[in-house]
Each structure stands twice: as structure tokens, then as C-alpha cells.
Amino acid sequence: xxxxxxxxxxxxxxxxxxxxxxxxxxxxxxxxxxxxxxxxxxxxxxxxxxxxxxxxxxxxxxxxxxxxxxxxxxxxxxxxxxxxxxxxxxxxxxxxxxxxxxxxxxxxxxxxxxxxxxxxxxxxxxxxxxxxxxxxxxxxxxxxxxxxxxxxxxxxxxxxxxxxxxxxxxxxxxxxxxxx
Amino acid sequence: xxxxxxxxxxxxxxxxxxxxxxxxxxxxxxxxxxxxxxxxxxxxxxxxxxxxxxxxxxxxxxxxxxxxxxxxxxxxxxxxxxxxxxxxxxxxxxxxxxxxxxxxxxxxxxxxxxxxxxxxxxxxxxxxxxxxxxxxxxxxxxxxxxxxxxxxxxxxxxxxxxxxxxxxxxxxxxxxxxxxxxxxxxxxxxxxxxxxxxxxxxxxxxxxxxxxxxxxxxxxxxxxxxxxxxxxxx
Numbered sequence: 001x002x003x004x005x006x007x008x009x010x011x012x013x014x015x016x017x018x019x020x021x022x023x024x025x026x027x028x029x030x031x032x033x034x035x036x037x038x039x040x041x042x043x044x045x046x047x048x049x050x051x052x053x054x055x056x057x058x059x060x061x062x063x064x065x066x067x068x069x070x071x072x073x074x075x076x077x078x079x080x081x082x083x084x085x086x087x088x089x090x091x092x093x094x095x096x097x098x099x100x101x102x103x104x105x106x107x108x109x110x111x112x113x114x115x116x117x118x119x120x121x122x123x124x125x126x127x128x129x130x131x132x133x134x135x136x137x138x139x140x141x142x143x144x145x146x147x148x149x150x151x152x153x154x155x156x157x158x159x160x161x162x163x164x165x166x167x168x169x170x171x172x173x174x175x176x177x178x179x180x
Numbered sequence: 181x182x183x184x185x186x187x188x189x190x191x192x193x194x195x196x197x198x199x200x201x202x203x204x205x206x207x208x209x210x211x212x213x214x215x216x217x218x219x220x221x222x223x224x225x226x227x228x229x230x231x232x233x234x235x236x237x238x239x240x241x242x243x244x245x246x247x248x249x250x251x252x253x254x255x256x257x258x259x260x261x262x263x264x265x266x267x268x269x270x271x272x273x274x275x276x277x278x279x280x281x282x283x284x285x286x287x288x289x290x291x292x293x294x295x296x297x298x299x300x301x302x303x304x305x306x307x308x309x310x311x312x313x314x315x316x317x318x319x320x321x322x323x324x325x326x327x328x329x330x331x332x333x334x335x336x337x338x339x340x341x342x343x344x345x346x347x348x349x350x351x352x353x354x355x356x357x358x359x360x361x362x363x364x365x366x367x368x369x370x371x372x373x374x375x376x377x378x379x380x381x382x383x384x385x386x387x388x389x390x391x392x393x394x395x396x397x398x399x400x401x402x403x404x405x406x407x408x409x410x411x412x413x414x
Contacts, residue, residue, distance in 0.1 A: 059233065062231060062232045062233035063231050064231075067231060067232045069232065069235075072232060072235065076227075093267070100246050100249075100250060101250060104247040104250045107240070107243045107244070107247060108247070127237060127330075127331070127334065128233075130241070131240065132236075133240050134235075134236035134237055134238070134241075134243070135239070137243050138239050170232070171232055
């Protein structure tokens with residue numbers, strides 16, 4: 001069992017490095033690129049990308065009825081399935097501790113990056129910095145669960161790509177992805 | 181001799197046994213209760229949050245609460261406390277409020293509004309702690325605790341805009357409020373006496389409870405809510 005536990009840092013170590021190397025929120029407010037479109041297609045099979053260019057617009061969308069929770073529920077179902085696979089491979093406490101320590105460390109990092117992006121663009125409500133940090137931390141946690149489960153082609157890989165490229169995917173509706 | 185200042189975990193090793201035990205009790209208590217709070221309330225609340233905005237905000241709050249547990253646990257490990265004592269199932273009994281799993285979004289908002297205010301008072305009392313690693317941890321934690329209470333205020337302000345929302349929030353306050361004054365322990369607590377003797381904590385349990393009831397009444401009144409009568413802890 002100890003060999004299994006010692007395998008966790010081997011899996012999560014590279015992800016920790018990717019988290020530190022990512023351009024968290026650096027592209028908010030910037031024009032859409034072909035690379036962004038490709039990442040959106042890979043993440044949500046999105047044919048149409050709606051670009052949001054200000055914190056106020058992002059807040060309005062995330063609080064609106066237009067922000068359907070279907071995509072959220074799909075991701076949550078996927079995360080739970082992957083978590084069950086991870087739990088079958090690792091002791092519960094070791095898994096929980098590894099994931100919690102990673103997301104705690106990463107959460108502080110992305111929170112600072114979100115605050116910097118908010119200062120750069122202006123117009124963000126103070127709580128929205130926490131919302132952005134929550135979204136990014138969740139993306140890291142989802143990818144960590146997928147990697148620990150041994151899944152290398154999950155939708156959480158392409159979601160992380162979007163964040164790593166400085167974007168924030170706000171939500172999907174049908175074939176349309178809303179991107180900040 | 182009670183005028184003692186311990187600046188590092190290393191210095192703690194040469195402190196009197198009573199002081200070391202008292203500090204360890206506090207660290208274990210915070211580590212366990214932060215973890216229970218995150219597991220029982222904050223993480224389940226993500227599913228109840230009504231919009232993506234509220235869901236991600238709740239995600240961040242949950243991660244910060246888990247982060248508080250991690251920080252207290254890391255301090256405890258440096259102090260030589262076995263990790264098992266700072267996790268569920270250890271010797272430390274959790275607060276009774278954690279025996280009532282979350283059922284609605286309004287309950288979570290009520291908990292953030294009032295229970296996190298109680299947490300703020302507990303952390304405030306450590307801001308001048310003579311054990312500086314614990315004092316510093318309290319100072320690092322305080323802005324996040326204040327944000328969590330503000331979260332409770334912001335969503336309370338949203339809920340009370342409609343009579344139905346206000347009624348649901350008041351029902352949640354009625355359900356959880358009776359458990360909160362007990363957070364502060366008994367009036368004749370021997371532990372509290374020792375904490376104050378060594379200036380690890382500053383106030384008696386009754387002083388803190390009285391202050392909490394006063395501040396909670398003020399914040400509830402601000403949103404047109406009332407707090408039910410509670411029999412004080414013995």
C-alpha cells in the first residue's frame with residue numbers, strides 16, 4: 001500500500017509545475033485567438049464562442065438565468081465518476097490529503113493572479129476575485145482527480161488548457177461557450 | 181510566572197508543560213473544527229448554490245476553510261502533534277452543530293452569517309496570543325474569515341429581497357442559532373482559565389459569548405431577521 005501512496009506525488013508533481021507555469025487570467029479582455037477557439041472546441045465541442053471582455057459582463061452572465069447549470073452538472077457527474085476510480089486505487093485519507101494540499105497551495109496562487117487581473121482591467125466586484133479563484137481552483141482539482149484516476153483524455157485537460165492560456169470559461173449552453 | 185512569549189515552535193519545546201498542552205489543545209480544536217466545517221457545510225453547499233457565480237464563490241470559500249485546516253494541521257505537525265489527533269475520528273469531539281448536515285442554500289447562508297461570526301471572535305481572541313506561530317496563523321486566517329461572514333451578509337441581503345426568501349432564511353436562523361452560543365464553551369471552563377493565565381487567549385468564554393450575541397443580534401437586525409431565545413450554556 002505504501003508504494004501506491006508514494007505514487008501520488010509522482011502524478012501530482014507535474015500538475016503542480018503546470019499550475020505554477022500557467023498564465024492565470026492574463027488574457028482576460030484580450031481578443032479571441034485561433035488557439036482559444038481550438039481549446040474551446042476541445043473542451044466543450046463549442047462551435048460558437050461568445051467573448052466577454054469585462055468583469056462586469058462576466059458577473060452579469062454568471063448571475064443570470066442564461067448561465068445554465070447543465071454543463072456544471074455534467075462536469076460534476078464526470079468528476080464523481082473519476083473520483084470513484086481514484087478512490088478505488090488509493091487509500092481515502094492519502095488521496096484526500098494530496099488533493100487538499102495541492103488545491104490549497106494552488107488556490108492561494110490563482111487568487112493572487114485573479115486579483116492582479118482585476119486590478120489591471122478594473123471594474124471587478126471584490127467577491128468576483130474569489131469567484132475567479134474558485135473557478136480556477138476547481139479546474140485544478142478536477143484535473144488532479146482525473147490524472148489520479150489514470151484518465152489522460154478527460155474534458156478537464158482541455159478546460160485546464162483554457163485557464164493556462166489566461167482565459168476563463170464561464171459556461172456552456174448547447175454548442176455555445178461563453179469565454180472571458 | 182505567566183509573562184511568557186514564545187516566538188517559534190522550537191522555543192515551545194522549553195515552555196512549561198501546561199503552556200504546551202494548552203497551545204496543543206487550541207491547535208487541535210481549530211484543525212478539527214475547520215475540517216468538519218468544510219466537510220459538513222461548505223463543500224455540500226456548492227451543490228445548493230443557485231448560480232455559477234454563487235457556486236464558484238462557495239468553491240473558493242470551501243477551499244479556504246480546508247486551507248485553514250491544512251495550516252493548523254501543519255503547525256500541529258511542527259509541534260509534534262500526531263496527525264490523527266487533528267483529523268475526524270481523533271480524540272477531539274467536534275462541535276454539536278456539525279451533527280446536522282446541510283439541507284438548503286438558506287441554511288448555508290445563515291451559517292456563514294452567524295457561525296462564521298462566531299469563528300471570527302475565536303480567531304480575534306488569538307490575535308495577541310503569546311505563542312507567535314499561532315498568533316501569526318490567526319492573523320493570516322482573519323481576512324478570509326471576515327470574507328466568509330461578508331459572504332453570509334451579501335447572500336442574506338439577496339434572500340431578504342423577497343418575502344419567501346426572507347422566511348426561508350429566518351427558518352434557517354431559527355434552526356441553527358440555538359447551537360451557536362455553545363461554541364464558546366462553559367462559564368467555568370478550566371481550559372479557558374489556563375489559556376488566559378498564559379495569555380494565549382484574552383477573554384473569558386462568557387465575555388466572548390456576550391459579545392457574540394450582541395454582534396449577531398446587530399447583524400441579524402440589519403437584514404430584518406430575529407434570533408430566537410437561547411438558554412445560555414452552564
